[in-house]
Amino acid sequence: MNKKEEILSLLESNAKLSAAELAVMVGRPAAEVEKTIADLEANKTILGYNAVVNWEKTSSAPVTALIEVRVTPQRGQGFDHIAQRIFRHDQVKSCYLMSGGFDLMVIIEDKSLKDVAMFVSDKIAPLDSVLSTQTHFILKKYKMNGTEFHSKDEDNREAVVL
Amino acid sequence: MNVDSMLSDKVKAIPPSAIRRFFDLANEMKGQVISLSIGEPDFVTPWAIREAGIYSLETGNTHYSPNQGFIELREAISHYMKRRFHIQYAPKSQVVVTVGGSEAIDIAVRAVVNPGDEVIIPEPCFVAYKNCVLMAGGVPVTIPLRAEDNFVLKPDQLRAALSPKTKMIMLGYPNNPTGAVMSREQLQDIVAVIRDLPVLVLSDELYAELTYEPASHCSIAELDGMAERTILIGGFSKAFAMTGWRIGFACGPESILAAMNKIHQYVIMSSPTTAQDAAIEALRHSHEHITPMREEYNRRRRLVVHACREMGLGCFEPLGAFYVFPDIRSTGLSSNEFCERFLQEEKVAIVPGHAFGECGEGFVRISYASSLENIREAMVRLKRFVERNSPK
Ligand SMILES: Cc1ncc(COP(=O)(O)O)c(C=O)c1O
Numbered sequence: 282m283n284k285k286e287e288i289l290s291l292l293e294s295n296a297k298l299s300a301a302e303l304a305v306m307v308g309r310p311a312a313e314v315e316k317t318i319a320d321l322e323a324n325k326t327i328l329g330y331n332a333v334v335n336w337e338k339t340s341s342a343p344v345t346a347l348i349e350v351r352v353t354p355q356r357g358q359g360f361d362h363i364a365q366r367i368f369r370h371d372q373v374k375s376c377y378l379m380s381g382g383f384d385l386m387v388i389i390e391d392k393s394l395k396d397v398a399m400f401v402s403d404k405i406a407p408l409d410s411v412l413s414t415q416t417h418f419i420l421k422k423y424k425m426n427g428t429e430f431h432s433k434d435e436d437n438r439e440a441v442v443l
Numbered sequence: 444m445n446v447d448s449m450l451s452d453k454v455k456a457i458p459p460s461a462i463r464r465f466f467d468l469a470n471e472m473k474g475q476v477i478s479l480s481i482g483e484p485d486f487v488t489p490w491a492i493r494e495a496g497i498y499s500l501e502t503g504n505t506h507y508s509p510n511q512g513f514i515e516l517r518e519a520i521s522h523y524m525k526r527r528f529h530i531q532y533a534p535k536s537q538v539v540v541t542v543g544g545s546e547a548i549d550i551a552v553r554a555v556v557n558p559g560d561e562v563i564i565p566e567p568c569f570v571a572y573k574n575c576v577l578m579a580g581g582v583p584v585t586i587p588l589r590a591e592d593n594f595v596l597k598p599d600q601l602r603a604a605l606s607p608k609t610k611m612i613m614l615g616y617p618n619n620p621t622g623a624v625m626s627r628e629q630l631q632d633i634v635a636v637i638r639d640l641p642v643l644v645l646s647d648e649l650y651a652e653l654t655y656e657p658a659s660h661c662s663i664a665e666l667d668g669m670a671e672r673t674i675l676i677g678g679f680s681k682a683f684a685m686t687g688w689r690i691g692f693a694c695g696p697e698s699i700l701a702a703m704n705k706i707h708q709y710v711i712m713s714s715p716t717t718a719q720d721a722a723i724e725a726l727r728h729s730h731e732h733i734t735p736m737r738e739e740y741n742r743r744r745r746l747v748v749h750a751c752r753e754m755g756l757g758c759f760e761p762l763g764a765f766y767v768f769p770d771i772r773s774t775g776l777s778s779n780e781f782c783e784r785f786l787q788e789e790k791v792a793i794v795p796g797h798a799f800g801e802c803g804e805g806f807v808r809i810s811y812a813s814s815l816e817n818i819r820e821a822m823v824r825l826k827r828f829v830e831r832n833s834p835k
Contacts, residue, residue: 295815302819305745440470440480441794
């Protein structure tokens with residue numbers, strides 16, 4: 282891993298690290314690290330900084346569903362055009378083109394099961410090039426973006442070990 | 444009957460720990476303190492290694508292994524030593540799998556030390572060395588290493604410590620507690636002093652894999668003519684985060700290994716079977732297992748060194764293990780006072796340098812085998828504590 286990639290992977294696991302701290306951790310001058318980050322933001326390698334939230338701990342836990350969509354690709358545009366039609370909706374958190382038994386994997390978050398079902402039947406299923414959809418609701422999140430949700434992160438070691 | 448009077452003289456000769464009070468205090472406060480006082484990885488053993496241990500149990504591999512360890516593991520160790528450190532050991536006669544590096548150190552000392560033999564121990568160092576020598580009836584001859592030499596053993600110091608009774612020198616680099624490493628050139632200077640003398644070397648290389656650029660690990664056994672008089676102690680505890688599995692190994696000259704095996708077979712029988720199966724997996728993919736942990740340690744290392752220097756504590760660049768050993772003499776406190784008060788006032792545990800030999804006085808050992816959050820918070824508190832205790 283070069284320094285740029287090291288910085289990216291550190292930020293990916295903890296976006297709150299300051300440029301000054303990152304500089305010490307990777308052993309480079311602070312100014313250089315600041316510039317590296319600015320460049321990565323400018324060329325859209327870094328697209329944003331997110332918190333990993335366990336919404337279950339709040340009163341407004343959304344419903345998450347994974348929709349398998351089979352589509353007919355369009356002449357001259359392949360899957361990109363239809364994918365865009367779908368992922369522009371705010372409810373869509375992720376959208377991927379897949380190999381295998383279906384084409385698009387669409388991850389949707391909404392307030393309730395009903396909202397998700399309505400969204401699929403209103404906005405995705407009726408599209409001309411959509412052949413079929415299959416909706417899978419997520420029941421429990423164990424691990425997301427590398428973070429385990431229910432692990433007990435205690436340090437159970439002795440207080441002093443020589 | 445007075446049971447106390449029944450204790451062996453050897454055991455009675457082992458001095459009580461100089462920092463007992465600090466230990467008791469820290470352990471009482473366990474749970475309420477941030478501990479940077481632990482000489483073991485905070486990482487859990489990588490999953491693939493744990494899984495190999497589980498599989499071993501599942502398939503009913505619950506019996507004794509051969510005394511010296513499974514031949515597959517000894518072969519894996521032999522390959523690993525060759526691949527990583529360019530030293531050739533015959534799996535059948537020059538490798539023994541032990542219950543941690545700890546057992547390996549003990550049986551190595553007992554295999555060669557006669558009552559009255561002198562064993563040279565540069566300090567500060569791992570606490571077991573001196574006591575193993577005492578238990579074997581040997582005479583520990585300590586060398587106080589100097590901060591201005593970055594705690595590296597210098598040939599003049601070694602020369603002054605040698606006597607006709609010297610049997611062995613115990614080297615522990617990368618070093619616990621200082622984090623110091625010794626380069627090939629520095630080791631060559633040491634070899635030049637003992638080359639023509641009948642002196643053995645015990646080289647404790649438990650932290651070999653935790654060596655940070657620009658340093659790279661060099662074993663004294665790699666140097667010309669040294670393999671035949673060096674007992675190399677290796678392990679899994681630090682490199683693979685496997686402290687609780689209790690597994691390690693020793694490599695060395697055939698006749699010494701045969702002698703060590705005699706002790707090993709009677710007092711230990713064989714090291715844990717589950718741990719041996721897990722260790723085989725560890726060595727099979729050693730690079731993948733170790734690299735992410737080493738990189739993480741290195742980042743934390745830089746943070747701690749940087750923080751110490753910023754707050755005015757003298758601190759050389761420790762290029763090995765997971766310890767930083769800053770100089771706290773500017774505060775006017777003894778290392779014991781410093782650590783006790785830091786613990787009570789700021790709820791952070793670190794270890795007085797004194798625990799690792801008298802010449803560690805004036806220094807403290809900070810372990811960065813702890814989470815980044817712990818380290819960041821502990822450094823904020825250390826800065827506050829040092830500022831409060833600096834002469835105006
Ligand atoms: C320098 C050194 N050698 C040996 C050991 C013993 O390790 P183990 O018995 O877990 O292999 C330790 C443990 O802290 C150590 O720091």
